[in-house]
Amino acid sequence: MAIFKCKMCGGALEINHNETVAVCEYCGTKQTLPKSNDEVISNLFNRANNLRLKCEFDKAEQVYEKILEIDNTESEAHWGIVLCKYGIEYVEDPKTYTRIPTCHRTSYDSILAD
Numbered sequence: 107m108a109i110f111k112c113k114m115c116g117g118a119l120e121i122n123h124n125e126t127v128a129v130c131e132y133c134g135t136k137q138t139l140p141k142s143n144d145e146v147i148s149n150l151f152n153r154a155n156n157l158r159l160k161c162e163f164d165k166a167e168q169v170y171e172k173i174l175e176i177d178n179t180e181s182e183a184h185w186g187i188v189l190c191k192y193g194i195e196y197v198e199d200p201k202t203y204t205r206i207p208t209c210h211r212t213s214y215d216s217i218l219a220d
Contacts, residue, residue: 111152113137114196114205116159133198133205140182147173147180154186161210163190188217 110119110128117132121139129136140151154169167190173183188194193210 109152110139110148111155113155115198116156135205138182140180142177142180144176147176150176151182151186154183158186158190159195161193161195163193163211166190192217 110121111117112119112130112133112135114135114137115130115133117130119128119130119137119139121128123143126139126141127136128139140147142148150169150173154166154173157163157166157169167187170183170186170190173180174187177183191211192213195208195210196205197208198204199206
């Protein structure tokens with residue numbers, strides 16, 4: 107069983123071999139999962155996600171790029187790069203306790219052009 111970290115809060119997501127979507131037991135977020143079961147790629151995803159959660163977007167983007175060097179079809183790595191490019195952090199709203207995407211970097215380019 108692979109263990110990935112939640113993209114929103116960093117909590118451990120325990121998943122089975124064939125699952126492509128998981129719900130975080132800590133923040134309740136439903137999210138897609140990387141398709142690879144390779145332990146090296148799983149560890150790289152967790153490292154990149156941890157860096158992104160600490161707002162170290164440039165370092166996280168480098169790790170996502172390493173994942174794409176191994177498997178260029180990994181859509182979660184491409185999405186991670188987009189999150190890093192725009193500096194997206196999911197901040198908890200103190201009133202509703204939901205996670206709100208917050209942009210730390212701005213760009214005049216459309217996200218759809220990426």
